[in-house]
Amino acid sequence: MAAAIGIDLGGTNVKGVLVNDTGEILHQEVQATALPAGSSNGQERHWQQVVAQVVRVLKSQSSGEVDAIGLAAPGLPNDANSAIRIMPERLEGLENLIWSDYLHEKEVWVLNDAHAALMAEAKFGVGQGFRNIVMLTLGTGVGGGILINGELYQGNYQMAGHLGHMTLDVDREDAGITGMPGTLESAIGDATVAKRSFGKYQTTLALVEAYRQGDAFATYIWLNSVRKLALGLCSLCNLLSPDQIILGGGITQAGDALYKPLADFIAVYEWKSAGKSTPIQQARYTNMAGAVGAAGFALDRAFCSQLE
Known part of the structure; x- marks a missing residue:
């Protein structure tokens, strides 16, 4: 049975799920997007590190290989669905960040967060x-x-x-x-x-x-x-x-x-x-809709890539 990780990157929290190909949530992880008060970070933006940490946690909960990773975020993705192309005034550094490079993964499929909510319902929910x-x-x-x-x-x-x-x-x-x-x-x-x-x-x-x-x-x-x-x-x-x-x-x-x-x-x-x-x-999905939809979208894209 295939498994995928879905990430929903928001201004408050990074939400992540590990799901199988029927949409069952095997594990979920939520971490704050921003640094705790009084903390400092001289390296890459903290929310990038949080995404990487959530992916690591979810991978550790999988009993086998993770077949696909998807990430939902505000903004407009590029044509390849590999990065958010436009997202002004929020999450500085998000635009044009290639997530597969940053996470050292073969492929990370990126889509708009509202589109991800639709994909959660279409693939696993009331749709x-x-x-x-x-x-x-x-x-x-x-x-x-x-x-x-x-x-x-x-x-x-x-x-x-x-x-x-x-x-x-x-x-x-x-x-x-x-x-x-x-x-x-x-x-x-x-x-x-x-x-x-x-x-x-x-x-x-x-x-x-x-x-x-x-x-x-x-x-x-x-x-x-x-x-x-x-x-x-x-x-x-x-x-x-x-x-x-x-x-x-x-x-x-x-x-x-x-x-x-x-x-x-x-x-x-x-x-x-x-x-x-x-x-x-x-809609069936509420708080975790973006993460579930990102995982479903990634599963579909990974399957299509295998057929090409």
Whole structure:
């Protein structure tokens, strides 16, 4: 049975898993990305050392050879999926770091962290058996990924899947990192709750709790955001006609407070030309999704390399 290591490199933690080819997590390891307070490091950046240490720990837990290593990180990977090509203002030194060279491994497959979350679901989670999937991760921002004919679609310059940056309201002046006005990310991402609620709520958690308590203002703000999410999802269905939509990220922990009104709005807006609705599923993987997806992606790429 094949085994792979998956690493999720984030600003707070480096998360790692050792998985087999059915997605069973054989061992997991989490270490802080940053140096402990008061420590100093005169050599390479500390987070690089942490990644190497997590890989060593996971290798030591394997009963045999590790067949593939994958790494998920914020940013856009290069065409060879060997490094993150663009990631401004975060994790200095990440851009163009060839991980196979640094870790002294034959191959390390690198992909965007939101794409990794999709791969976790497509290979091992609720997306198994579906060949065309759209996934959105709803958190501080809104990330995403697209699976077409069973393959992760990364697009030109690996820029595909930034679903949170679709425009829903062209007349709004707010713009995210892409410069697009009125985006889905600004409509429902946790980072904009304070602005959307005129400073009354600072987090989606607080907003949703007030909505559950029947607060009229919270109900207006929350349902307006969910309506825009429904419009975005229906637009994606019209563009891509996926077999399934998967939602992940912290905002989905709102449960029925999210999914019930979302279903009501989708019932209004979805184009059902064949009389069928696109199923919407809650992601199976949560905290370790990026690491699991990186491992799954690496297993697929390693298998394809063997066939070439």
